[in-house]
Amino acid sequence: MDFKKEAVKVLKKALPREKDFAIEIPKDAKLGDIAFPCFTLAEKEKRNPSVIAKEVVKKIKLKGTIFTGVTSFGPYINFFLDKDRASQEIIKELNKKELIKKSKPERVMVEFFQPNTHKGIHIGHTRNVIIGESISRILEEKGIRVVRTTYGGDIGPHVAKCLWGYMNLNLKPEGDKGEWLGRVYAIANEKINTEQKKKEVNSVNNRLYAGDKSLVTVWKLTRNWSINHMNKVLKLVNTKMNSFLWESQVEKSGLKIAKQLLKKGVLKESEGAIIADLTKHGLEVVVIVAKDGTPLYLAKDLGLAELEFKKHKVSKVIHVVAVEQLLYFKQLFKIFELAGWKWAENSVHRVYELVGLKEGRMSSRTGNLILFTELYEKMFNLALTEVQKRNPKLKLKKQEELSHQIAMSAMKYGMLSRDLNRKILFDYKDWLSFEGNTGPYIQYSYVRAKKILKKLGKARAQMIKIENDYEYGLVNQLNKFPAVYASAYKKLNPPVIARYAYELATAFSKFYEHCPVIKSEYSGSRAKIIKTYLIVMGKVIHLLGLKPMNMM
RNA sequence: GGGCCCGUAGCCUAGUCAGGAUAGGGCGACAGCCUUCUAAGCUGUAGGUCGGGGGUUCGAAUCCCCUCGGGCUCACCA
Numbered sequence: 001m002d003f004k005k006e007a008v009k010v011l012k013k014a015l016p017r018e019k020d021f022a023i024e025i026p027k028d029a030k031l032g033d034i035a036f037p038c039f040t041l042a043e044k045e046k047r048n049p050s051v052i053a054k055e056v057v058k059k060i061k062l063k064g065t066i067f068t069g070v071t072s073f074g075p076y077i078n079f080f081l082d083k084d085r086a087s088q089e090i091i092k093e094l095n096k097k098e099l100i101k102k103s104k105p106e107r108v109m110v111e112f113f114q115p116n117t118h119k120g121i122h123i124g125h126t127r128n129v130i131i132g133e134s135i136s137r138i139l140e141e142k143g144i145r146v147v148r149t150t151y152g153g154d155i156g157p158h159v160a161k162c163l164w165g166y167m168n169l170n171l172k173p174e175g176d177k178g179e180w181l182g183r184v185y186a187i188a189n190e191k192i193n194t195e196q197k198k199k200e201v202n203s204v205n206n207r208l209y210a211g212d213k214s215l216v217t218v219w220k221l222t223r224n225w226s227i228n229h230m231n232k233v234l235k236l237v238n239t240k241m242n243s244f245l246w247e248s249q250v251e252k253s254g255l256k257i258a259k260q261l262l263k264k265g266v267l268k269e270s271e272g273a274i275i276a277d278l279t280k281h282g283l284e285v286v287v288i289v290a291k292d293g294t295p296l297y298l299a300k301d302l303g304l305a306e307l308e309f310k311k312h313k314v315s316k317v318i319h320v321v322a323v324e325q326l327l328y329f330k331q332l333f334k335i336f337e338l339a340g341w342k343w344a345e346n347s348v349h350r351v352y353e354l355v356g357l358k359e360g361r362m363s364s365r366t367g368n369l370i371l372f373t374e375l376y377e378k379m380f381n382l383a384l385t386e387v388q389k390r391n392p393k394l395k396l397k398k399q400e401e402l403s404h405q406i407a408m409s410a411m412k413y414g415m416l417s418r419d420l421n422r423k424i425l426f427d428y429k430d431w432l433s434f435e436g437n438t439g440p441y442i443q444y445s446y447v448r449a450k451k452i453l454k455k456l457g458k459a460r461a462q463m464i465k466i467e468n469d470y471e472y473g474l475v476n477q478l479n480k481f482p483a484v485y486a487s488a489y490k491k492l493n494p495p496v497i498a499r500y501a502y503e504l505a506t507a508f509s510k511f512y513e514h515c516p517v518i519k520s521e522y523s524g525s526r527a528k529i530i531k532t533y534l535i536v537m538g539k540v541i542h543l544l545g546l547k548p549m550n551m552m
Numbered sequence: 553g554g555g556c557c558c559g560u561a562g563c564c565u566a567g568u569c570a571g572g573a574u575a576g577g578g579c580g581a582c583a584g585c586c587u588u589c590u591a592a593g594c595u596g597u598a599g600g601u602c603g604g605g606g607g608u609u610c611g612a613a614u615c616c617c618c619u620c621g622g623g624c625u626c627a628c629c630a
Contacts, residue, residue, distance in 0.1 A: 027573065037572060039610070049610085075610095076573065116630075153630065247630090273628055282555080283626095290628040297630050326556065327625055353557075354624080361623095386592070406592085418565075421557060423623065430564065430579080434592050437565080437578040444592050452589045491569095499566065502577080513585095513594045520589095552592070 001090045001479055006066050007034040007079050014059040015041075029469070029476075032071070032078025033086075039075060049075035083466040087475045087529075091464055094478055094532050099539065100485055102143030109147040109308055110136045112320035113234070113241070116153040117226035118162035120182025121233050122369040123426060124322070124355040124362055130415040131352055132320040133239045133545040134494035141543065142489060147242045147312055151304060152230070154223050155248045158364075160205035161188045163218060168200075178229025179373065181222055186367035209294070233372055237408065238545065245307060247300050254303030255295040258288050261302075266338045274299075276335055286331045301332055305343050318348045318492065323421075326351055350492050352420040358427065370426060379407035382432055383440075390552070405549050406440050412545050413439030417498040437502055443549045445505035445512070446537050449530050450550055452517050462524030470507075470514040474529060477507040481536050485543075494544065501540045508533055 004023040011021050018041070026035045038056070042049035053072035060070050060077075066089075069080035112132025115125050136146045153159075162181055165171070165188025173180050192201055207215050227244075234241060258274055261267045267276050272291030276298075278284060288298045295303075308317050319329065329349035337344035356362060362369040383403035391399060414431055418424060434440035466472045480500065488496040517526045534548075541548045 024572080027576085031573075035573085039572070042610080074573065114630090157629065270627085275627065284555095285627055287628040292628085294628080296628060300630095322624090323557070324624060325630085328630090351557090356623085390590070390592085419558095422565085423558070425564090427564085433579070435579085436592090438592085440592055441578095444590085448590065448593085455589055495566095499577095506577085509593060512589080516589070518589050552590080 001086070001093050003034055003066060003081060003086065007036065010060055010062065010065055010067065010070075010079070011036060011056075011077075013061065014056055026076070026078060029473070031073060031076070033081040034067075034079040036077040036079075037075055038077065042075070053077050083472050084464060087464040087466050087472060090475055090479045091528060091532050094481070094536060099535070100141050100482070105143065105145065106316070107145045107147060107312075107314045108139055109149050109312055109314040109317045110139070110320065111149045111151055111308070111317060112136075113150045113230075113239070114152065114321065115150075115230055116156075116158055116364075117178075117223050117230075118154075118159045118181050119185050119226075119364040120179060120369060121229065121372045122355075122362055122364070123372060123375055124369075125233075126237070126372050126375075126411065127352065127355050127415045127424065128320055128322065129234070129237055129239055130412050130545060131350070131420065131494060133237065134412075134416055134497070134543060135318065135320065135350065135492050137543050137545060138485075138489055138492070138494065138497070141485070141539075147314055148239065149243045149245060149308070149312075150230070150234075150241045151245045152227075152247065154226075154246045155208070155251065157201075157205055158185065159219070160201050160208060161185060161192060163208070163215070163222065164188055164197075164201045164204050165191065166222060167218065176229055176232070176373070177225040178227070178232075179371065181226055182364060182371075183367070185364060189365045236372075236376060236404075237412075238547070243312065245304060250300050250303030250307055251295045252303070253306060254299040254301065255289065257302040257306065258295065258299045261335070261339055264339070266335065276331065276338075278331055278334055281334055283327065283331050283334055286328075298328070298332060298335070302335075305332075305336070305347070309343055309346070316346045316348065317343075318350055320350045320352070323351050323353050325349075348492070350420075353423040355424045355426055358425055375411065375428075375431065376407060378428070378432060379410055380404060383407045383410075383434070386434065387552070402549070402552060405547060406434065406443065406552065409439030409443050409546055409549075410434055411439070413442060413498060413501070416494045416544055417502070419495055420493065439544075439546070440552070442501050442505045442537075442541065443546075444552055445508045446534065446541065446548050447550065447552045448512055449508060449533050449537070452512075452530055453527060453534070456518050456523060456527055459527035460524045462528065464528060465522055465525040467522055468514065470511045471526070471529060474507045474511040474533065477504045478529075478532055478536050481540070488543070497540060497543050501537070501544060504533075504537060504540065508537070 007023055008021045021036060024035045024037060026032050038049040038052045041052050053075055057070055057072045057077055062070060066082050066085055067079045068082045071078050110132055113129040115121055136148055139146050162185040165184045169187060169191065171184055192198060208219055258267060262274055267274050267288060273287050274289035275285055275287050278286065286298060287296055289295050308314060333344050333347050359368060380403050383406035384399060387399045387402050484496055484500040488494060515526055517523050520526060538548045
């Protein structure tokens with residue numbers, strides 16, 4: 001419910017000559033519910049805004065409106081809502097079936113989680129997949145059909161290095177073989193320190209590109225280990241990809257498109273390579289096919305775009321990719337545009353900043369990284385000891401299930417609550433905390449709400465009666481959901497939802513502490529508020545990529 | 553050097569796009585609250601040159617200019 005409109009109506013009657021009313025929400029609820037600052041009026045009339053505010057207040061008539069009071073405080077005119085009536089309307093609105101109005105049906109691809117095979121999956125990938133999943137759910141809430149897509153790098157120099165290490169260094173597989181390959185890659189990198197060895201790696205790369213049978217067999221075997229590991233990670237974060245695309249799938253078609261664009265004059269040759277000169281667009285020069293004929297990343301992306309738009313029949317592709325590739329995507333989209341393809345306007349690069357360590361940048365090459373499973377296991381174990389403390393009689397399987405959800409809540413909320421433009425400097429201390437502004441806190445508030453209703457049993461349906469600020473504080477937070485969602489959708493920005501989740505959970509925790517429900521004469525009204533809280537918070541938790549928990 | 557991003561208490565962070573009322577939170581510290589819906593909670597206290605300097609404005613963390621610090625990026629990696 002938007003009560004600003006009501007305030008504007010009232011103000012128009014008092015100030016018939018005014019057209020635009022810049023309504024605000026007071027920072028402090030004690031000041032009022034809706035505010036109208038008189039600064040612009042003061043400027044027009046060249047008079048003191050505080051005096052104007054006082055005069056206008058005298059002219060305002062509230063009879064028959066949703067407001068119970070209006071006062072001036074300095075240059076501000078502050079309106080006070082009839083809390084019972086306002087809450088009644090808010091709760092009614094939020095209990096409607098279609099909380100978010102659906103848009104026209106559309107198929108959109110969200111391309112996220114672009115890991116390389118033969119390398120480890122670290123917490124940088126984790127930020128990506130968590131953002132991608134949340135954006136997908138935000139779109140789905142609007143009724144959009146989302147095609148979740150992974151684009152994996154399964155060929156290229158890094159694969160050659162890893163395979164060289166695998167075949168020459170006589171290392172023994174241990175644990176998850178896909179994860180182990182990441183270590184092989186890091187060790188190989190260290191060992192490839194002579195010209196002779198570099199030649200050998202190059203030869204592996206060329207033979208693989210040429211389709212050498214015995215090498216392809218090894219490649220397929222190890223590639224599968226990596227893919228199994230990726231699937232394990234995706235399962236843990238509860239993301240179900242609709243399609244897996246690979247560089248090896250698009251390099252040939254990409255090369256073909258690059259050559260066509262060369263003929264058309266969109267691209268040109270330089271020093272034996274195929275390049276795009278985008279300097280006059282302020283986008284530098286970019287190499288598309290290397291002078292030895294190998295299609296580079298951009299060539300592959302041309303093939304990928306064709307596959308994504310044509311085969312998957314999507315109207316739009318959203319690439320969730322870190323900031324390092326900001327210029328790169330501008331170049332890619334510019335080439336779409338120069339080629340005269342509509343892909344240009346239907347492609348979006350959703351940028352986010354990297355996850356780094358205090359010691360410096362994470363790198364699969366040097367092994368300076370935190371693996372996804374490393375962090376997950378630490379979180380899981382910590383959650384498990386807590387769960388066992390609180391629910392000692394619960395079966396181990398159930399305890400583990402809860403611990404998994406708690407760990408994922410902490411991880412996802414941690415990844416989503418920070419602004420996407422802000423780099424995350426990873427520190428275990430921050431991530432192994434489940435108190436305060438964290439995912440488990442949000443889940444906990446949901447669990448408590450659920451428990452109250454369970455214990456209460458059936459409550460009589462009743463009108464909302466607001467007895468104190470904590471009740472209205474919660475209702476007021478609930479009322480913000482549609483606007484919060486709209487902002488997150490418009491900007492493809494999950495952090496907006498995450499921050500709201502915390503504010504909403506806080507409002508509930510205060511309500512919980514100060515408003516008994518079960519043994520209260522207001523139990524009917526309060527139960528209705530809690531029910532609405534569960535609807536909204538349930539949706540919010542889902543949008544963050546999580547499942548609302550029923551016990552902790 | 554050019555382009556983009558970040559700089560808010562000891563640490564982490566919201567607010568910056570659409571300028572307004574004493575700059576919100578969290579962690580950590582200190583002091584309280586569990587025979588009463590799970591204390592992963594609640595209530596207080598202490599802690600701030602909003603990197604710095606100019607400007608615009610009745611009013612600037614927010615807009616403009618300059619400047620300092622950090623990160624990413626700028627032709628054959630992805």
